[in-house]
Amino acid sequence: MADTAKLVIDQNTYEFPLVKGTENEIGIDIKTLRGVSGGVITLDPGFKNTGSCESAITFLNGEEGILRYRGYSIEELAEKADFLEVAFLLIFGELPTKEQLEKFDADIKEKAIVDEDVKKIIDAFPKNAHPMGVLSSLTSALIAFNPSSVNVDSEQEMYRAIVKILAKFPVLVAWTLRKKQGLPLNYGSKSLGYVENVLRMMFATPDEDYKINPIIKDALDKLLILHADHEQNCSTSTVRIVGSSHAGLFASLSAGISALWGPLHGGANQAVLEMLEAIRQDGGDTKKYMAKAKDKNDPFRLMGFGHRVYKNFDPRAKIIKVAADQVLNDLGIEDPILTIAKGLEQEALNDEYFVKRKLYPNVDFYSGIIYRAMGIPVEMFTVMFALGRLPGWIAQWREMRLNKEPIGRPRQIYIGKNYRPFVEINKR
Ligand code: CMC
Numbered sequence: 001m002a003d004t005a006k007l008v009i010d011q012n013t014y015e016f017p018l019v020k021g022t023e024n025e026i027g028i029d030i031k032t033l034r035g036v037s038g039g040v041i042t043l044d045p046g047f048k049n050t051g052s053c054e055s056a057i058t059f060l061n062g063e064e065g066i067l068r069y070r071g072y073s074i075e076e077l078a079e080k081a082d083f084l085e086v087a088f089l090l091i092f093g094e095l096p097t098k099e100q101l102e103k104f105d106a107d108i109k110e111k112a113i114v115d116e117d118v119k120k121i122i123d124a125f126p127k128n129a130h131p132m133g134v135l136s137s138l139t140s141a142l143i144a145f146n147p148s149s150v151n152v153d154s155e156q157e158m159y160r161a162i163v164k165i166l167a168k169f170p171v172l173v174a175w176t177l178r179k180k181q182g183l184p185l186n187y188g189s190k191s192l193g194y195v196e197n198v199l200r201m202m203f204a205t206p207d208e209d210y211k212i213n214p215i216i217k218d219a220l221d222k223l224l225i226l227h228a229d230h231e232q233n234c235s236t237s238t239v240r241i242v243g244s245s246h247a248g249l250f251a252s253l254s255a256g257i258s259a260l261w262g263p264l265h266g267g268a269n270q271a272v273l274e275m276l277e278a279i280r281q282d283g284g285d286t287k288k289y290m291a292k293a294k295d296k297n298d299p300f301r302l303m304g305f306g307h308r309v310y311k312n313f314d315p316r317a318k319i320i321k322v323a324a325d326q327v328l329n330d331l332g333i334e335d336p337i338l339t340i341a342k343g344l345e346q347e348a349l350n351d352e353y354f355v356k357r358k359l360y361p362n363v364d365f366y367s368g369i370i371y372r373a374m375g376i377p378v379e380m381f382t383v384m385f386a387l388g389r390l391p392g393w394i395a396q397w398r399e400m401r402l403n404k405e406p407i408g409r410p411r412q413i414y415i416g417k418n419y420r421p422f423v424e425i426n427k428r
Contacts (some may be wrong), residue, residue, distance in 0.1 A: 001026070007033075009040060023059055027051045034411075041411045048308070051232075053240065053405060055092060057395050058231040060310035067316065069229055071096070078319050083224040084194045085109075087391035090229050091162060092396060104163075109190050111167035112197075115145040118172075122179050131176045131383045132261040138172045139165075140254040150248035157159070158401065161249045162394050170194070173184040173387050174201030177380050195221045198387065203375065214332045216374050222323055222368055226316040227385050229392025233308075235259035235266065239393045240400045241408035249397055256393050257386050263303070266364075272304035273368035276337045279344075284336075286343045304365030305348060306357070316363040324366045324373075335374050341369060403426045 005028045007014045014036055019027040034041055044050045059068045067074040070089050077086055081095075088096040098105060119139055125134050141164070145149060149161040175185045184206060188197025197210050200222065204210035230236065238259040243252035258357050260266035279289050293302040307314055328335055345361055349352040364385075371381050 076376030224388035
């Protein structure tokens with residue numbers, strides 16, 4: 001293949017280098033376009049054809065359903081690694097040795113205590129506040145309690161900020177839930193692993209010893225790994241663009257959490273369960289909802305179906321579907337919602353509208369069913385997604401800072417009014 005691309009505008013031909021990734025993806029490097037062409041830009045709403053960076057973290061092939069973190073397949077990582085190992089891999093680029101993992105774990109545990117005054121902020125939220133709003137605010141509030149984490153230029157300062165947020169974020173997640181439930185805001189234990197501590201902080205009550213169910217622990221480990229990174233999606237791009245102004249890690253993460261909240265992104269897991277519940281209450285007629293999803297005059301979409309990048313299948317959804325079956329089986333739970341989900345999936349897979357548009361179940365279609373079996377309330381589902389995505393956001397932010405990427409600042413094509421003179425108020 002040639003190593004340049006040509007663009008012809010009127011009589012002028014401009015040549016741009018082609019960039020090739022390690023998996024043979026090709027990009028046209030148009031960095032000089034505006035300068036050489038006298039102001040021409042590209043227009044690509046939603047960035048469907050635009051690469052915002054070169055990245056060595058996650059490889060995703062939507063046509064073939066491949067997802068790899070730092071070269072390791074998501075299938076192998078979900079089966080053989082635990083969440084903290086995967087977090088280390090994503091952030092620092094290699095699987096940790098035993099010593100590296102122990103140090104990472106110990107450094108995180110060292111920073112797990114959150115300033116008691118944060119509890120006053122939590123107290124000020126109404127009980128019915130959405131947990132994603134609370135989590136985003138608390139993550140931002142952490143900056144005030146840890147001002148040294150803002151201006152991080154050296155790798156050591158970055159490491160300290162990263163360890164702090166990995167330590168305190170699960171505490172905020174758990175406290176967000178506990179506040180809603182009116183339960184004491186408690187801590188994990190240095191003797192437990194990262195995911196075990198998440199469960200303990202969320203579910204231990206003061207009146208009995210909390211025993212961790214290994215089935216639930218394994219399922220949560222797997223879910224967090226599957227959500228840990230997904231290259232330049234909406235929330236990750238948000239983290240990178242906010243971080244590109246050197247706003248600091250916690251501020252960038254807080255913005256990422258807000259981006260994740262939307263129902264077209266991370267909020268889909270809550271939307272899926274609410275949709276399945278609504279179908280169940282409406283008599284379980286999946287055909288009726290399939291018809292609504294296909295009706296262009298009806299805004300209803302089949303939540304948990306479709307993906308901007310996966311146009312074959314979402315490899316995460318495959319793993320989660322099996323895990324959902326296992327967890328419900330192992331816990332002895334019969335959930336009518338699972339039957340409705342499977343029915344919808346079957347119908348969609350055989351429906352021309354969905355097949356033609358390559359709409360397959362995505363990661364969120366089955367994750368909510370597992371969260372529900374674990375006893376996690378629906379409103380907390382997107383918060384669990386955020387907990388899983390945390391290492392990915394951190395890795396992407398760190399890569400952006402280490403690569404010294406310029407501030408993110410897209411252009412536009414202005415389509416508004418041309419110059420007109422100001423009209424005094426009494427003449428309008
Ligand atoms: N139900 C019915 N029709 C759909 C759906 C759906 N879930 N998703 C896409 N379509 C149709 C859409 O109407 C359009 O039809 P047409 O070509 O006739 O106009 C076509 O499929 C292409 O859709 P699009 O919106 O242009 O595709 P996109 O790549 O911009 O959007 C998406 C991707 C995920 C936002 C979209 O599929 C969607 O809204 N899905 C439901 C929400 C969801 O499950 N989101 C979670 C994504 S996975 C978790 C994450 O990583 O955030």
